[in-house]
Amino acid sequence: MRRTVTILGATGSIGRSTRAVIAENPEQLQIAALVAGRDAVGLARIARETGASFAAIADEGQGGELAAALAGSGIRHGAGREAVLEAVERDSDIVVSAISGAAGLEATFAALTPGRVVALANKESLVCAGAAVMGRARAVGTRVLPLDSEHNALFQVLGAEPISAVRTMTLTASGGPFRTWSAERIAGATPEQALAHPNYAMGAKITIDSASMMNKGLELIEASFLFGLGAEQLEVLVHPQQIVHGLVTFRDGSVSAGMAVPDMRVAAAHCLGIDGRLDAPPSRFLDLVAAGPLVFERPDLARFPALRLAMAALAEGGAAPAVLNAANEIAVEAFLAGRIGFPAIPALVEAVCARARSVSRPPADVAEALAVDQDARNRARALLSEGGFAVT
């Protein structure tokens, strides 16, 4: 019997990878419901192509356009928060949670139901509310699988070993477009330069985070909640080839490394085939001879202070990761809009974090996480409008 998959974030890059894997395995998998943020026309097209039974658009204002685009298809649909939650609640074996931002957090929580598999790519679910999400998943019996390449690699190579067998986990980072740049040159980086990621085509936000290495910092925080490891057991190595995605070092000196071509479909296929590996097409297998020498470097926290800030937030715990994440989102928006320079991203994040030292308890649920998130955004916006971070 085919397993049914609901995709939250169907029109984004992870949604696209997920759909590609489902299309490659029509005997094993079929789409249930689809959710997108704002692109009603794209969502309707995908829903028709994949034979989805339900399509929801988060942006309520796009409801009319979705209805028009689905006219005559027989596909049920809806718009707004309630429609998104209806999509999540409809019957499906696997929910792929790839809506970015706070909207994805609520939908992810709703997806945590007994017996289900939730393939998680929504960063906020773990960064802002990791303790709550993982606690709920354990309590209700949901299997949470990481869909990011790095966490998926770590999940696979940890396998059935208890976490007590682990000495450290290492996430690799491409190093981004500024890996070899001097601090001075990075200080003058433009949005266009920061958007030139060497290996993956991703959304603008995550590409800027990759350039600042904040992305890797947020991933460290995600790994902490996913695997139950503290900051002192989590490390980053820069690995420009992006062939090794994560490494588990066991207490006895054995190291298991998760590798794959840099293609999000590999991790997606692992999650969708969790109860029986799917077959990848021949072109998706790693050729280590062709991949060339694999090189590993320590990250430079002086040139990439965002990574240092994320490590500090992880070590601090409580609401610090949620504050960091919210401040960073505002900072990246401002950078992309040309309002602040590249070094002002970590500077603004640091300023916001410095004023939020008092929230020592991690958010207990979605509402608390969203409140912390909103508060940090407001503080970041206030600091921005004071003008101290503006491009001069």
Added chain:
Amino acid sequence: MRRTVTILGATGSIGRSTRAVIAENPEQLQIAALVAGRDAVGLARIARETGASFAAIADEGQGGELAAALAGSGIRHGAGREAVLEAVERDSDIVVSAISGAAGLEATFAALTPGRVVALANKESLVCAGAAVMGRARAVGTRVLPLDSEHNALFQVLGAEPISAVRTMTLTASGGPFRTWSAERIAGATPEQALAHPNYAMGAKITIDSASMMNKGLELIEASFLFGLGAEQLEVLVHPQQIVHGLVTFRDGSVSAGMAVPDMRVAAAHCLGIDGRLDAPPSRFLDLVAAGPLVFERPDLARFPALRLAMAALAEGGAAPAVLNAANEIAVEAFLAGRIGFPAIPALVEAVCARARSVSRPPADVAEALAVDQDARNRARALLSEGGFAVT
């Protein structure tokens, strides 16, 4: 409670690594019985140091020397085949099987008892009688763990996955001292040159096998029996840094690589800590930054025909691997004695294998394996004495 360990091959290099790990973990592990081949004085010294309860020397002629060396120690001892089997049969949780050659085969079989862990480094057990050994282990409920770095790495990264999830397994090879040599230069290689292994200090036989790449061929055959994969799913990559020891490529494109510093104590620690990882000293953890670029090359079957012969024997099945192994032992002996040149090693093996095509059934037990082994040795010696392979 401490787990007890019996070491078959206590004075060899694997025995040394095993003892080192036991000495590092006195709260978890203690020696039960020790077996060595000929070095009675070395065995007695080790038995006294480790507090062994029993020591056996395989060479019956060394019994007097062992008795003298253990005088006053209170350690029980014996010499010859019966004493070796007594050592195996004495109570112990883990048996490390690291006697090389045919003698190790019988002892390994005897060690396969219910509930025990057998950490296997005796190549002949799998190359000559792999089907029989693994069949018996399954039947009586012995956990067989591979102690070679390569197979141990594969075992670890396969983890709890079913073998049906695997597309290929890859064993890495250092490439040996002749990795960059031309075929002409290899043809004139001396025993001294062949004994200069770049990374490991091992016995002479295995070091020559490493130079010819026959060692990797024999390891492919071992992997085939350990994991139940055919020749078409087993591959070799040359990896001079010897950091990645083995790779499992899953059907979905995910690759899990087993890594460690090139130190046999890591695999030994994994086997001895199979029910709870042991802690390695800080110096035994891999530093990927210091390890330098990791490079992978395809093996050159033209310059290293021994690997091609082993692959052919694996594909042929039946008694072919046992014949290959026996012929190779005689050929290496002759090379080390200066009787034949380096290229005559694979040439002699090929000639012996070519005359043994008729034995299509794998040896069913120790006796059959030993008969095939003896027959192939006799044929190899006969061919040698005909003089066609001699150094001219």
